[in-house]
Amino acid sequence: MQSLEIDGLLSMKPVSEHDLCAIASQILEETRPLVDNSIQVKKEEYHRRWKIVQESMEKEGYDLLYVCGSELDRTDAAWLVSIFDPMIERYGVIVPKEGTPVVLAGSEGGHVIEEAIERSGAKIALLEEFQISDEDYRWAHFTNLDAVLGKIGVKRNAKVVIASSSQFVPYDHVVKFQGRFGADSVILDPLTLQLMKYEKSDTELAIMQQANIIADAAMRGMLATTVPGITELQVAGLGDYIMKELGAARTGFTTIVTSGHRGSTVIGAASNKVIEEGDIVSLGVSPTFNGYHGIMRRTIRAGDYPTPEQREFIRAVEGLYIVVIEAVKEAAEKGLPSNFIDRQGKDYIKKLGLRTLSGELATPHEPYTFIHNTGCSECQEGYGAVTPYTENPLGDQVALMIDIALSGYGTGREPLFSVLYAVIEDSFWKKGKEVGVYNKMPLNVQHLIGNTEPLADNINPYHREFRLETC
DSSP, rough: OOEEEEETTTTOOOOOOOHHHHHHHEEEEEEEHGOOOOOOOHHHHHHHHHHHHHHHHHHHHOOOEEEOOOOOOHHHHHHOOOOOOOOOOOOOEEEEEESEEEEEHHHHHHHHHHHHHGGGTTTTEBBGGSSSSTTOOOTTOBBBBHHHHHHHOTTTOOEEEESSOOTSOOOHHHHHHHHHHHHEEEEEEEEHHHHHSOOOOOOHHHHHHHHHHHHHHHHHHHHHOOOSSSSSHHHHHHHHHHHHTTTTTHHHHHHHOEGGGGGGGGBOOOOOOBBBTTTTEEEEEEEETEEEEOOOEEESSSOOOOHHHHHHHHHHHHHHHHHHHHHHHHHHTTTTOOOOHHHHHHHHTTOEEOOTTTSSSOBOSSSSSEEEEOSSSSOOOOSOBBBOOOOOOOOOEEEEEEEEEEEEEOOTTBBBOOSEEEEEEOOOETEEEEEEEEEOOSSSGGGGOOOOOOTOOOOOBBBBBOOOOOO
16 A cells, blocks of 8 residues: 555544554555664673773773663663663663673563673662562562672772762662762762763664664654544644554653643643644654654644745744754865754854744744753763854764754743754764765655655655665
């Protein structure tokens, strides 16, 4: 089935359960051959990472490195020891100056972690203080932190670096280490690990390419169902189904579908709100594939084409995207400071004069920076965002997300423009002077609503496949 029409391009006909199944089936059939589930970080690469970390520890005089995580903040432990899908309790990883890292886990989540670390070869120890606080695990074999540290040869006068962000580290974890080693011997230094994670291997870049193939497929399905009469959650549900069917174990954020007045939530999760004719709808997905993240976000109008004022607003976002990605290419080619990219985008916005609801010309604001880092999280890598203050050039081999948006509401969320929020977000890779957007979806996707027509040659003009070189 090449095209599944729902009463024309922009139908008001509700989408039936049969329509949803047919749309999903077609997209899955087209996309499955493109996804290679075998591409993953191998044990040898984790061991190389440990060596790099331990060499850095030696240089800085650290005897022990500690990171922690949870279902929300997974990136550090995922990169270090392959914990992609933690469940229930918080957990930690200790890296000694020599030898194999040890994961500290609670009893319940420890079952999941024990399976996960087979990919990296790390060890695990169950700590009673890491269990769910009001539970009783009668048959669990717990140890304690002192015993673990003694077993791996860490002395009481050791110098410890906590390498997770202070936003993530629980207070009691910090107190625990300070109580054992002394407050002066426990240093918070998240930049140590963030700089290492910023530069990506070929394998990491290839995994994220797979994640973005999945992101494109999920978005294609969501666009085909975003018609008046369907709920935001139904649209999100189809996207989630496609992502999991193609191998995405979880998502970097809860799937975004915001319509009408909900546009001012910017990154609001889908709700039971019914999408109405004329609603501006923002859609967003972030599949997690073998531990790494993809992205796809777009904005459309449901049930009809955008009005001239709405089209002007959305076209301004498209223009900003082009300016920023062109600046990325120039900065990569010439080795320019990364804030050059930010400056080009801000200069473009300064020149904008869009029609407000009152008929005046005004300049909308960008809600956040244009580019951020990605990897084992969608955007919480802690380093690598491009801001007015980042003077270093982009990394040599990195994956980043270009997140271009304009907001059309005031400080009290009152509408100022005919569009409350419009966004285009993609992921791109950089290797040396080469830059390519992973995603194929065109910048403007209005024509893809209510149908499953193939993209054909109408793809993102900056798309460029990352090729994983094999021996």
